[in-house]
Amino acid sequence: MHESVIAQSLLEIVEEEAGRHGGAKVTRVKVLIGKLSGVVPEALRFAFEAITTDGIAEGASLEIEEIPLRIRCNRCGKTRVIDGPFIICPDCESADVEMVTGRELELRTMELEDGS
Amino acid sequence: MEVKVIKNILEANEVIASQNRKLFAEKGIYVLNLMGSPGAGKTTLLERTLEHLKDKRRAGVIEGDVATSRDAERIAAHAIPTVQINTGGACHLDGNMVRGGIEGLDLDQLDLLLVENVGNLVCPAGFQIGEDDKAMVISVTEGDDKPEKYPLMFQVSSVLLLNKIDLLPYLDFDMEGFQRDALKVNPKLKIMAISCKSGEGLDKWYQWIEERASQRGI
Numbered sequence: 001m002h003e004s005v006i007a008q009s010l011l012e013i014v015e016e017e018a019g020r021h022g023g024a025k026v027t028r029v030k031v032l033i034g035k036l037s038g039v040v041p042e043a044l045r046f047a048f049e050a051i052t053t054d055g056i057a058e059g060a061s062l063e064i065e066e067i068p069l070r071i072r073c074n075r076c077g078k079t080r081v082i083d084g085p086f087i088i089c090p091d092c093e094s095a096d097v098e099m100v101t102g103r104e105l106e107l108r109t110m111e112l113e114d115g116s
Numbered sequence: 117m118e119v120k121v122i123k124n125i126l127e128a129n130e131v132i133a134s135q136n137r138k139l140f141a142e143k144g145i146y147v148l149n150l151m152g153s154p155g156a157g158k159t160t161l162l163e164r165t166l167e168h169l170k171d172k173r174r175a176g177v178i179e180g181d182v183a184t185s186r187d188a189e190r191i192a193a194h195a196i197p198t199v200q201i202n203t204g205g206a207c208h209l210d211g212n213m214v215r216g217g218i219e220g221l222d223l224d225q226l227d228l229l230l231v232e233n234v235g236n237l238v239c240p241a242g243f244q245i246g247e248d249d250k251a252m253v254i255s256v257t258e259g260d261d262k263p264e265k266y267p268l269m270f271q272v273s274s275v276l277l278l279n280k281i282d283l284l285p286y287l288d289f290d291m292e293g294f295q296r297d298a299l300k301v302n303p304k305l306k307i308m309a310i311s312c313k314s315g316e317g318l319d320k321w322y323q324w325i326e327e328r329a330s331q332r333g334i
Contacts, residue, residue: 002207002239010125017121024117031125038242038268085267086300095303107123114117 006039006105007047011057013107018056021112026057028111034104035069036084060110069102129243132211136218136246143223146329147231149209149245151269152253154235157279159187160312161253161321162230166194168322173329175228178217180209182234197221208239211246227334228325237262241269249328255280256289263297270301275308275324282311 010031018026029048033039041064048062072079073089074096080089084102088095124130140147150158162177169175176197179188188200199220201213214231221229231247233240241250252273254262257280263270270276276298284291295307306324310317 002242005206005210006125009128012128013121013123013125017119017123021117021119036268036271038238085264086297087271087303088300095300097303105125107121107125110119110121112117112119 003039003043004047004050007044007051010044010048010107011051014057014060014110015055017110018112023056025113026060026110027113028061028063029057030063030065030108030110032065032067032104032106032108034067034102036099036102037105039105041066065108067101067104070100071097072100073097126243129211132215133244133246136211136215137248139218139223140229140246140248141332143226144334145223145226145229146325146332146334147229147245147247147249148325149231149233149240149247149250150253151233151237151240151250151273152235153237153255153258156235156253156255156258157312158232158235158253159190161277161279161310162191162232163194164312164315164318165230165322165325166191166196168318169228169325170194173227174225175230176221176226178209178214178221178229178231180213180232180234182206187232197226203234207234207236208243209233209245210243214245228329237266237269241272248332249274251275251277253277253279256283256287260290260294260297263294263301267301270298270305273302273305274328275306275321277321278307278309279312281309281316282314 014026014029033041045062052060068081069084070081073094075094076092078091089097152158166175177191179200182203185200188198191198199217201217250273252269298305308317308320
């Protein structure tokens with residue numbers, strides 16, 4: 001959708017966190033992107049690369065872990081990974097389900113070069 | 117050195133949105149975020165809704181558009197306090213833009229704030245603005261395949277207004293299939309078939325707004 005805005009928000013958090021850890025250079029950033037987050041991983045990667053041509057995260061690699069859509073059915077009790085976008089239990093076809101994962105849009109870890 | 121962070125990437129927006137939400141709650145204002153494609157009928161629905169609410173509730177409007185103040189002019193013609201936000205290219209409103217927008221409104225004089233988002237079936241769904249409910253407007257001319265193609269907006273909305281049903285006789289719109297798919301994407305979605313042109317179905321919509329506002333003591 002608006003991956004450039006997301007990449008910008010991501011970079012702001014990365015810069016803030018790097019500053020908190022002594023301002024060392026950022027070499028790698030790992031994010032989780034849920035299947036139903038609305039974010040296209042390749043577009044996010046493109047946008048992130050475009051805004052990290054200088055600064056503290058210059059050239060940092062972006063690692064994207066795609067999180068599948070996982071639901072728990074309230075009727076049959078099973079937890080299953082589904083393709084979506086229909087949020088329906090593949091076993092009993094109930095729509096009474098909870099989404100367990102799939103909406104993530106999360107910065108997980110980052111690798112900093114030793115500042116010393 | 118690896119640093120664990122675990123932060124929502126849109127956290128900055130969500131912090132501002134929850135500040136907006138708190139302010140609206142303090143002021144006793146029910147806030148609706150109206151989303152949908154360009155041409156779905158969002159502004160016309162707003163006009164009908166505002167006409168109905170007149171003399172019942174004190175309403176204000178924030179109009180979000182990429183450019184122009186055409187929608188705000190349409191709303192202001194109904195003697196409603198209106199603020200136009202031009203995003204200057206951005207495809208959605210966010211918490212910060214709405215925070216700027218409410219500076220132009222006297223919140224002590226409002227019971228309801230209706231926010232018309234930028235016409236777009238994708239991006240507005242990802243950004244909280246501090247609303248109580250998200251409502252989406254879609255028109256029958258857009259086709260019955262949209263729940264499967266654009267699931268996120270269906271998933272985050274509390275209510276779906278299927279507009280322009282007066283045109284159904286001229287279209288091959290599969291009403292049953294559309295509703296079934298919309299509920300497969302979001303089983304909790306409340307669906308209302310309406311026509312802003314004929315007025316059909318709008319009473320239910322007005323009643324729904326009243327109920328949601330009353331539930332918040334407004």
